[in-house]
Amino acid sequence: MAKSMILSALALAATVSAHGNITSPPARLPGQAMxxxxxxxxxxxxxxxxxxxIESVVNPAASCNLFLCxxxxxxxxxxxxxxxxxxxxINLTAALPIPHEGPANVSIVLAATNEILGEPLLVFDSYADERLAQLPANNTAFSVTIPGAGNGVEESCVKPGDCVxxxxxxxxxxxxxxxxxxxxVIAS
Incomplete structure (x- = not known):
C-alpha cells in the first residue's frame, strides 16, 4: 500500500511540475534501485x-545512465x-507545462545497448514550440504503432527490461x- 501511495504521489508530481514527460501509459519513475x-x-x-x-539532475553517480530513461x-x-x-x-499522453521547441521522437529502444530498434515510430522535426500561442494537439496526445512481424520487436522485446x-x-x-x-513486452 505504501509503495502504491508513493507511486501515485510521484505520478501526480510528474504531471504538474516543470517541462515535460509521458503520463500515459505509465512511464518509469525513480525508486530505490535508481x-x-x-x-x-x-x-x-x-x-x-x-x-x-537530464542536464539538471543533481550529482549523478558514475554508475547512473541518465541517457536511458x-x-x-x-x-x-x-x-x-x-x-x-x-x-x-498505442496512445500516449504527454504533459508539457513549459514548452521548448526542438526535435522529438518516440522509439523502441533496446535497454541493454540504449539503441533504437529499427526506425523511430514517430518523429517531430519541431515539437513543443514555445512561440506558438497554443501547442498542436498532437504534441500532447499522439499514437504509435508497434511494428509487425519481421522487424525484430517480437524477438527482442520478450522479457521486462528488454525494451522500452x-x-x-x-x-x-x-x-x-x-x-x-x-x-x-510483446504478447506471445
Missing part, C-alpha cells in the same frame, strides 16, 4: 521535479510493465533533454 545506481541527490532532484531535464530503472517499475501486440496502436517505448525530446534553445520510458 538510488543505488544514481545516488540519493540525483533521485531527490527528479522527485522534486518529475519533468526535470533519465536513470529510472525497471526494478522500481515492475508493476507497470505493459503488454503490447505486434501491430497494436521511449519518448525523447531535445529543446534546442534551452539545450535541455527530456526522456520518458514505458516498459513493455
Amino acid at each position: 538510488v543505488a545506481a544514481c545516488g540519493q541527490a540525483a533521485v531527490d532532484s527528479v522527485l522534486r521535479d518529475g519533468t526535470l531535464p 533519465r536513470g529510472a530503472l525497471l526494478e522500481d517499475n515492475l508493476d507497470i510493465v505493459q503488454t503490447f501486440s505486434l501491430g497494436e496502436t 517505448l521511449q519518448w525523447f525530446w531535445f529543446g534546442t534553445g534551452a539545450q535541455q533533454t527530456y526522456e520518458s520510458c514505458v516498459d513493455f
Whole structure:
C-alpha cells in the first residue's frame, strides 16, 4: 500500500511540475534501485521535479545512465510493465507545462545497448514550440504503432527490461533533454 501511495504521489508530481514527460501509459519513475545506481541527490532532484531535464539532475553517480530513461530503472517499475501486440496502436499522453521547441521522437529502444530498434515510430522535426500561442494537439496526445512481424520487436522485446517505448525530446534553445520510458513486452 505504501509503495502504491508513493507511486501515485510521484505520478501526480510528474504531471504538474516543470517541462515535460509521458503520463500515459505509465512511464518509469525513480525508486530505490535508481538510488543505488544514481545516488540519493540525483533521485531527490527528479522527485522534486518529475519533468526535470537530464542536464539538471543533481550529482549523478558514475554508475547512473541518465541517457536511458533519465536513470529510472525497471526494478522500481515492475508493476507497470505493459503488454503490447505486434501491430497494436498505442496512445500516449504527454504533459508539457513549459514548452521548448526542438526535435522529438518516440522509439523502441533496446535497454541493454540504449539503441533504437529499427526506425523511430514517430518523429517531430519541431515539437513543443514555445512561440506558438497554443501547442498542436498532437504534441500532447499522439499514437504509435508497434511494428509487425519481421522487424525484430517480437524477438527482442520478450522479457521486462528488454525494451522500452521511449519518448525523447531535445529543446534546442534551452539545450535541455527530456526522456520518458514505458516498459513493455510483446504478447506471445
